Amino acid sequence: MVTASDYAGLKPAWCPGCGNFGILNALNRALVEMKIEPNQVLLVSGIGQAGKLPHYTRGNVFNSLHGRPVPPAIGARIANPELIVIAVSGDGDAYGEGGNHFLHAARRNHNITYLVHDNQVYGLTKGQASPTSDVGFITKTTPYGAANPINPIALAIVSGASFVARGFAGDIDHLSNLIKKGIAHRGFALIDILQPCVSFNHKNTFQWYRERIYNLEDEKYDPSDRKAALEKALIWGEEIPIGIIYEEDLPVYEDQLPALSDGPLVKQKIDSRRVEKLLAEFM
């Protein structure tokens, strides 16, 4: 029996009222409801306030470098596909420093779930603009306003991710459900999470998001339609859709690896004598 106490980690060092608390609660709830034991989970995070999340829950943890949670998550998942691998980033980590890994992980459709705490600002380094800051957002590093933001939802869809969703840190029930679906999905599952930053983003507040978000489940919407998904991905401003924007059953990278058909690599025995037949080829 898995209970909430199994996921009681260290005391968070986040600011009081931070959107990260909602994400942490939603993740813990999803894992408990899916009856997943902490030792079955691998949380791979990057650097930023989001990167600290794994320490505040329980599981196997690889807290990686800034921008790099996805590559080690991929390596670990291939080494042991029995692990439930969840990568955790902030918007700077995922879409700035780690942008290339994000595109290619989506393209190859690795079987990992990617939670991106998207607060549209840098928190840990104290308030600089991020790749998703709204255009014109004024910070110490963008005194004349931030340039156009990138659109992570659209990028994920066109790059080949097979599950693309947007959640909101202020709606734990909804977010927890999304995380459960992301974990259950086979393939690269991006969940971009609107996460108010109470210290450095005074524009995109809880209130601001609440006034704009609407749930895609409340309308007739088919997330398997890629074109329609791209249209939804472009909606941002007065209205912001949340929920599963795109979901499709697509080939997964691991499936094309013949080595995994003999069980997880990590469980395979080392047998140096197998090299003998290779040596013969050089005679």
Next chain:
Amino acid sequence: MPIDFNFMVGGEAGQGVQSVGFLLAKVFARGGYHIFADQDYESRVRGGHNFFRVRVSDDKVDAIAEEVDIMIALNMDSIELHQPDMVTKGIIIFDGEKIKGVSGDNGSLLSIPLEKLAAEKAGDKLMINTVALGAALSLVNYDLNMLNEVLIDRFGKGKVGDSNIAAAKAGYDYVQSEHKGNFRKIKPLSETKRMLLTGNEAISLGAIAAGCKFMAAYPMTPASSIMEYIAAKSKDLDLVMVHAEDEIAAINMAIGAAYAGVRAMTATSGSGLCLMVEGIGLAGITETPIVIIDAQRPGPAVGLPTRTEQGDLQFVLHAHHGDFPRAVLAPATIEDAFWVTVNAFNWAEKYQLPVIILTDQHLASSHATVDSLDLSQVTIDRGMLFSEKEDDPLEYMRHRVTKSGISPRAFPGLGKALVVTDCDEHDEEGHLTEDAGERAAQVQKRLRKLIPLEKEIGTPHRYGPKKAETTLIGWGSTYGAIHEAVDILRREEASVNMLHLNELWPFPAKSVADAVSKARNSYAIENNATGQLARLIKAETGYDISGRILKYDGRPFTPAYIAQAVRKEAR
């Protein structure tokens, strides 16, 4: 009379220079000869000028020679550039109907209608290089059947194999009937076939034998053939090779796989390694075992992409910020590359740190015969592993502070233990901390691992008399050329010996100091511009290396080059 015979195949990229060179090397390796063959090529897919040298010997050879006995010239450049390399009675095979206006000593020029023979006898005028191959072997009266076997192995028994055999026979017969000169005869030596490997193949085999299950890499000359080989064998040997989006991803993927519990590696060259530097430190602080192959090429930046240099030593010793342990190895020969790689995986896991293997284009893409690789000598030591039978998994701490500095490893998901690690400084459990005491304890614990690791480092290789006036010092792929230079100089009665390192970090300061202190003159012989090993020796032992013989034109040393440089210095 001993056999030490040199072939050269020269031509444009796309003319099959590499293919003919390889077949030449193969046919003599099959006949029991020792081979060393190197490749000199430009960074282009078609055109330019490339050559492939094959040294054939009845004794062990680990270096290339400068002189050429028989050249197959597929273009004019080969003749113009390499005529000075020919021995007095050497012969240049070329197609006088295609390459016009060749001048030089007529006795050494053998024009054969290669294209005409290819078209008439093999039905394909593109087979000129196989005709030339047959002609070259005919000049030394080698066994044509042995070439036929090699051609079938390479091209199969079908039409392509048959045409190649016909082409080779055409060249062979032409020389037998038309060439009146009397040339040296080389017969197969023995029934013992020798393995013919490149440095990259030896490393790949070493990695597989060591149980490496996961590789991630990004293509970069001259390292790419490692990832290609691992990928080609991934199905039969249950390996995974991920062609990553960039070198940063590659090293981080390998680290993730190693954290999860498999032996993992990556391979690149200098500027790819520049991108991987952050991963070296990540492996350092998370104590994740990984093996990184750096097949060096001349830098900085893109440098000379297809050429050789030993310019990365000081870089890999220091790459990354902060203090943490690492090991740096540099195989001396192609055979050594196999064993060094096996060792690298053991050290990486025993001491839970990054191990860097420094090779270079010369070692990576040269071919040499290897007598045998005794797989029963391969040992696998995975280091200290956490046992849930003996210890409580709920108490497991990935970075437990121990006397040796080594904390037993557990793997995520394989037991109840939670494996927590962090690229931030962390406590024993692996959670990030800023506590001064915990920080200091973790730094010390990591550095303590160097103490047992230092004991693993062997004594550097010594050759020649124990005491000599002159000591030639080298590291990595220059072993063969320096070794043979010592032989050349000693035949001239010079008092010379050699000190050579294939394990560079932790640095074997005591044995190096001992050797250097005994020599009146010492020369660092290095394929770089500043004497990077000499600087390391100075830093670690305090001894100055009195002279430096450095080569940084992108080309490898030859024994004759080194001998001549030493003679000049001695004057």
